[in-house]
Amino acid sequence: MAKIEKTNDEWKKLLSAEQYYVTREHGTEPPFKGPHQEEERSGDFNCVCCGNKLFRTDAKFDSGTGWPSYFQPASPDAVLEHKDRSMLIFVRTEIRCADCDAHLGHVFDDGPEPTGLRYCMNGHALDFKPD
Numbered sequence: 001m002a003k004i005e006k007t008n009d010e011w012k013k014l015l016s017a018e019q020y021y022v023t024r025e026h027g028t029e030p031p032f033k034g035p036h037q038e039e040e041r042s043g044d045f046n047c048v049c050c051g052n053k054l055f056r057t058d059a060k061f062d063s064g065t066g067w068p069s070y071f072q073p074a075s076p077d078a079v080l081e082h083k084d085r086s087m088l089i090f091v092r093t094e095i096r097c098a099d100c101d102a103h104l105g106h107v108f109d110d111g112p113e114p115t116g117l118r119y120c121m122n123g124h125a126l127d128f129k130p131d
C-alpha cells in the first residue's frame with residue numbers, strides 16, 4: 001500500500017496543535033499531560049493522522065513514565081523503526097506509523113515480558129477506539 005502523504009498545511013487542518021507538534025514535528029508531549037495514560041478499557045489505539053491500528057489495550061502497561069506504554073504493536077507491520085540521532089550521546093529508536101510516517105514515540109529495551117520492550121508513545125499521537 002502506498003504511503004499516505006499530505007502537505008504540512010493539510011495535516012494542520014486535520015490535527016490539533018498538540019497532535020501536529022508530536023506527529024509531524026517529532027515533538028514530545030510533557031509527561032503526565034497527554035491522553036490515554038489511564039485508559040484500561042479493551043480497544044484499539046489508532047494513528048491520530050490516518051487511523052492505522054497501532055496498539056491494543058492488552059499490550060498496554062503502566063510504565064510510570066507519564067506516557068502511554070506498550071510491550072508490542074498491534075501487528076508487526078503497524079509501525080516502523082528509525083534510528084534517531086538527534087541526541088548525540090546515544091542513538092534512540094524512533095517509532096513511526098507505517099502508513100503515514102507520523103512520529104509516535106520511541107522504543108526501549110527495558111519493558112516487561114513477554115517482549116522486554118517498552119514502546120513509549122505520545123498520547124496525542126493516538127486515537128482510542130473502545131471495542
Ligand SMILES: [Zn+2]
Pocket residue numbers: 047048049050051052097098099100101102
Ligand atoms: Zn498514520
